Amino acid sequence: xxxxxxxxxxxxxxxxxxxxxxxxxxxxxxxxxxxxxxxxxxxxxxxxxxxxxxxxxxxxxxxxxxxxxxxxxxxxxxxxxxxxxxxxxxxxxxxxxxxxxxxxxxxxxxxxxxxxxxxxxxxxxxxxxxxxxxxxxxxxxxxxxxxxxxxxxxxxxxxxxxxxxxxxxxxxxxxxxxxx
Amino acid sequence: xxxxxxxxxxxxxxxxxxxxxxxxxxxxxxxxxxxxxxxxxxxxxxxxxxxxxxxxxxxxxxxxxxxxxxxxxxxxxxxxxxxxxxxxxxxxxxxxxxxxxxxxxxxxxxxxxxxxxxxxxxxxxxxxxxxxxxxx
Numbered sequence: 001x002x003x004x005x006x007x008x009x010x011x012x013x014x015x016x017x018x019x020x021x022x023x024x025x026x027x028x029x030x031x032x033x034x035x036x037x038x039x040x041x042x043x044x045x046x047x048x049x050x051x052x053x054x055x056x057x058x059x060x061x062x063x064x065x066x067x068x069x070x071x072x073x074x075x076x077x078x079x080x081x082x083x084x085x086x087x088x089x090x091x092x093x094x095x096x097x098x099x100x101x102x103x104x105x106x107x108x109x110x111x112x113x114x115x116x117x118x119x120x121x122x123x124x125x126x127x128x129x130x131x132x133x134x135x136x137x138x139x140x141x142x143x144x145x146x147x148x149x150x151x152x153x154x155x156x157x158x159x160x161x162x163x164x165x166x167x168x169x170x171x172x173x174x175x176x177x178x179x180x
Numbered sequence: 181x182x183x184x185x186x187x188x189x190x191x192x193x194x195x196x197x198x199x200x201x202x203x204x205x206x207x208x209x210x211x212x213x214x215x216x217x218x219x220x221x222x223x224x225x226x227x228x229x230x231x232x233x234x235x236x237x238x239x240x241x242x243x244x245x246x247x248x249x250x251x252x253x254x255x256x257x258x259x260x261x262x263x264x265x266x267x268x269x270x271x272x273x274x275x276x277x278x279x280x281x282x283x284x285x286x287x288x289x290x291x292x293x294x295x296x297x298x299x300x301x302x303x304x305x306x307x308x309x310x311x312x313x314x315x316x
Contacts, residue, residue, distance in 0.1 A: 157290040158305070159183055169206050169284050172182040174270075 007106045010164070013094035014132075018163045019148065021093035021132035023141035024178050027085035034082045038115065082117055091130040091141055100125045135178070143175040183286030183298070184209035187272055191234045194249045195227075209283040219244040227276060233260040234272040240264075258313065265292040265308050275299045 014021040088109075092099075103123050110118030135141050138151045143160040155176040163171050181189075185205040193201070196212045216224040221244055232241040240252040240260035252260070264271035270288050274281070279300040287296040287303050295308040308314060 156294045158294045158296070159287045159290065167284075169182055169184055169286075172287075174181070174288070174290050 007103050007109075009094070009099045009102050012098045012102070013092050017148075019133075019144065020142075020163075023091040023130070023132045024143075025088045025090055026178075027083050028087040028089055030083050030085040032084040034084070035079060036082050036112070036117070037077055037079045038112070040076050040078065080112060082112075090132075091128060091135075092132040096125045096127065140176040140178050143177045146174045146176055149176050181270075181288065182206075183272065183288050184283040186270065186288045187234060187286045188212070190236055190272075191232070191239045191251075194239075194251075195245065206283045209286060213281045213283070217243075218246055220246050227281065228278055230276050231257050232272075232274040232276070233257075233264045234274070235264050235269065261295075261308075262313060265289070265295060266314075268292065273297050 010020065100123060106123075107120055108114070108116075108118045109120055112118065130136070130141065133141055133144060134151055138153050140149065140151075140155060143162040145162055146157050149155075157174050158177055159172050160175040160177050161168065161171045162173060162175050165171065182205075188196070188205040188208050192205075192209055192212050195217055196208055200208070200211050200215070202208055213227055216226050218224050225244075227243060230241060230243040232239065232243060238252055239250070240255040240263075242253070242257070243251070244253070245251050255263075261273060264273070268291070270290050272286065272288055273295065274286075275297055277300060281298075281300045285298050285300055285303065287298055289296045292308040292314075294305055297304040297306070
């Protein structure tokens, strides 16, 4: 399990009842996408924390393997879509300069930042009119639970995670989400 | 309400044995989707290789569940999907293959313009109102 050790700016952003005033990332001048797949090798002997995940994928729940057969954990393939863009923009309400101080040394961002994707050339912050929740067209800039959306509009509700950790199923609910 | 809560409330808890139930719908969904279930044929099988449409009012499936579950099993898949989406209420569309489904694969469809077909490890989102059958 990865742990965020650099770039946590959550304490610098406005947050009300667990809802951060911080938008999703929007690609600027996105001109191409690419499918990229990675294989994760899950070895029970080396990665005991994955035992619960592997257990449901075994025929009899049997994970008794010897040291000489450590490959029995198997490989799991994960596919991603890489987007080619000149920049990514976020909108938020918070301490602008303090956020910049935290993120300016981050060289890579994104899910596959440790695999060479998401390299950052430069960080910039600028004042703006958007609060991180509502866009110029009164559209949602991030997943917002429908019962907390007071702006109106004919937006399509979908089930989405609206607060961190976003991978946790328990944090998903009916939300209005941006089109990214 | 998230996907596992919706699924367990309207379908899953009719299938999950009492001694397996906890207060956590996510954990219960993972338990249910990973265990063998008795069918009306007398055999038992994991919830796989079938389709299921779950609404708060009814559940239709091709899974040969026990009659006491109260699932509709004679409905055609396309008919069930249309019947679930057209009223506009929440529903869940499942297309299960032989791989194990997990709780994180379960998503509620709240609007036919963003219908979510849930499969193991993959969720397809499509606009059902643009289907040919929608206006016919």
